[in-house]
Amino acid sequence: MSTLCAFAAGLVFGIGLIVSGMTDPGKVIGFLDVAGLWDPSLAFVMGGAILVGFFAFALAGKRGQTFLGGALHLPSRRDIDGRLVAGSVVFGVGWGLAGFCPGPALVAFGAGVEKAAVFVAAMLAGMVIYHAAERLIHEPRRRAT
Amino acid sequence: MTIDWAHFTPWVSLAGGMLIGAAAAMLVLFSGRVAGISGIVGGLLVPRSGETAWRLAFVAGLLVAPAVLLLLGALPGLRIDAGFGGLVAAGLLVGVGTSYGSGCTSGHGVCGLSRLSRRSLVATGAFMAAGVATVFVTRHLA
Numbered sequence: 001m002s003t004l005c006a007f008a009a010g011l012v013f014g015i016g017l018i019v020s021g022m023t024d025p026g027k028v029i030g031f032l033d034v035a036g037l038w039d040p041s042l043a044f045v046m047g048g049a050i051l052v053g054f055f056a057f058a059l060a061g062k063r064g065q066t067f068l069g070g071a072l073h074l075p076s077r078r079d080i081d082g083r084l085v086a087g088s089v090v091f092g093v094g095w096g097l098a099g100f101c102p103g104p105a106l107v108a109f110g111a112g113v114e115k116a117a118v119f120v121a122a123m124l125a126g127m128v129i130y131h132a133a134e135r136l137i138h139e140p141r142r143r144a145t
Numbered sequence: 146m147t148i149d150w151a152h153f154t155p156w157v158s159l160a161g162g163m164l165i166g167a168a169a170a171m172l173v174l175f176s177g178r179v180a181g182i183s184g185i186v187g188g189l190l191v192p193r194s195g196e197t198a199w200r201l202a203f204v205a206g207l208l209v210a211p212a213v214l215l216l217l218g219a220l221p222g223l224r225i226d227a228g229f230g231g232l233v234a235a236g237l238l239v240g241v242g243t244s245y246g247s248g249c250t251s252g253h254g255v256c257g258l259s260r261l262s263r264r265s266l267v268a269t270g271a272f273m274a275a276g277v278a279t280v281f282v283t284r285h286l287a
Contacts, residue, residue, distance in 0.1 A: 009175075015214055017210070021158055040155075088268040100235065
């Protein structure tokens with residue numbers, strides 16, 4: 001049941017991304033291009049999503065569990081470190097280069113857009129490279145302790 | 146600053162954004178998870194038991210969304226200016242950056258800000274600023 005809900009959530013999320021214009025890299029870059037012809041639409045996407053999301057997360061936090069009685073898995077970290085900022089900057093550069101972030105790229109890939117397939121393949125490769133590097137750095141230390 | 150009125154779609158984008166918020170609401174209220182796409186996909190690459198089914202289901206939903214919307218009408222056209230090399234470079238940066246910074250537009254930008262997380266506010270400010278700077282360089286300096 002929880003898995004079925006995750007599928008439905010993914011479907012609605014994807015439809016929302018398409019309707020809002022987020023899946024169009026040209027529109028995303030139009031939003032980031034504040035010095036040129038600026039398209040503020042994506043601020044409305046974020047605003048609409050946060051408006052609904054705020055109440056949803058407040059309700060989830062108040063209930064302390066899901067409607068199906070399952071546990072909540074919410075991020076607990078509150079520290080702001082260099083990794084958070086550096087990683088986000090690297091992500092932002094990639095976002096600005098092609099106009100794709102992970103969700104819209106997956107949706108465009110699902111629509112059969114070849115360029116999105118190239119982006120998604122590279123994105124997955126980037127994640128694999130990151131995990132491999134993490135393991136390489138942390139493994140010897142773990143073995144030593 | 147000049148507004149691009151020809152492409153500005155405040156109401157449709159607001160409605161689409163509310164759908165995204167509704168989807169995040171469904172995921173947290175029924176599955177107890179945060180709708181952060183990079184995290185969901187990243188978790189599939191290093192599988193742990195009990196952590197795979199819901200992730201696959203969510204990604205499957207994203208992938209079939211265009212087909213479902215196609216049943217209701219036409220899909221909007223996409224403008225993708227980046228070439229092959231640009232897409233590969235951008236994809237790698239997004240893959241590495243979202244892993245290192247633990248989130249993307251959905252995880253930090255939508256869910257994190259909805260949860261009033263200071264971490265996500267900082268992350269969102271950082272990737273927005275980097276995106277704006279990158280487009281400034283590629284569109285106006287290069």
